[in-house]
Amino acid sequence: MNVRKKYVLTVTLNPAMDKIWKGRYVSAGKNSICEKKMLSAGGKGINVTRALNHFGLKSITTGFIGGPAGKHLCQCLQKEGIGFDFVLLNAETRTNTTIIDVRTNQITRLVEEGPRGKSRDFQNLKSKYFSLLRKRWCVVLAGRNLPGIKENVYFDLIDMAKRKNVLTILDASGKSLSFGLKAKPFMIKPNLEEAQYAIDRKLDSLLKVKKAVHFFFAMGIKISIISMGARGAVGFDGHNVYWVKPPKIKVVNPVGCGDAFIAGFLWGIYQKQTFSESMQFAVATGTMNALSLQPGDVRQRNLKRILRRVKVQAL
DSSP, X not given: OOGGGOEEEEEESSOEEEEEEEEESOOTTSXXXXXXXXXXXXXXXXXXXXXXXXXXXXXXXXXXXXXXXXXXXXXXXXXXXXXXXXXXXXXXXXXXXXXXXXXXXXXXXXXXXXXXXOHHHHHHHHHHHHHHTTTEEEEEEESOOOTTSXXXXXXXXXXXXXXXXXXXXXXXXXXXXXXXXXXXXXXXXXXXHHHHHHHTSOOOSHXXXXXXXXXXXXXXXXXXXXXXXXXXXXXXXXXXXXXXXOOOOOOSOOTTHHHHHHHHHHHHXXXXXXHHHHHHHHHHHHHHHTTSSSTXXXXXXXXXXXXXXXXXXXX
């Protein structure tokens, strides 16, 4: 497959307008002063597309939007030069709020459930998705399902992509992840909590995390990576297990780090890097995301400095 002649598709079933609020002395029940705020298009797949576009790897995103908030989301994407092709709903796109206390560095997220979809909405999405798979070498299926849409939605979308010989990356949680795993995507990247849910066991040691990535490989997943926040990530490609550790940083906003990780890993594949090199680049990209207020805002200017400080250890 000549990936350089094709593009990446991302799917965000339940996107959101992301409202980011930054201030000091944030306390429940008391007035707080907002020092800085940002409003941008959000959702895991959208964040992946944003990061890929910063690397010069063109990507388009799809999913469900509706109402004035959905219209505003599209306007934000247009301003950023991000390609999109959404399915319209007769309901309002959600708005999520991230509150950052710069004094204590505590992060509080207010996440809305989102609009409710119907079976015909999913059929409309499948039709659009089928046409968008043309000229794509990879599709990233990321984030929450839309309320009202069947729980095995990712199984269907992964199966459709595989029939078109398109690589599939799944980054989901709960039942959406469990059903998606049954379709055997090319790659998964759950965090610790999501991986624990999928295999129904605690991952409270590095050895158990190592066994978990082997477990996913035995299910038919070619590349399994479990992210562990500030402790980095453990990945297995069927040959080697690597623990990749990020440098210590002062986090600005942790939202979207996993999405940036996926974008970094895809960039590594695109550049024909080895598995360990792609893991290293992915961790560096996720780390760089935490230094920015906007999720997915990963520019290459400081990446080399961070990359040099990322440690790779074979397990």
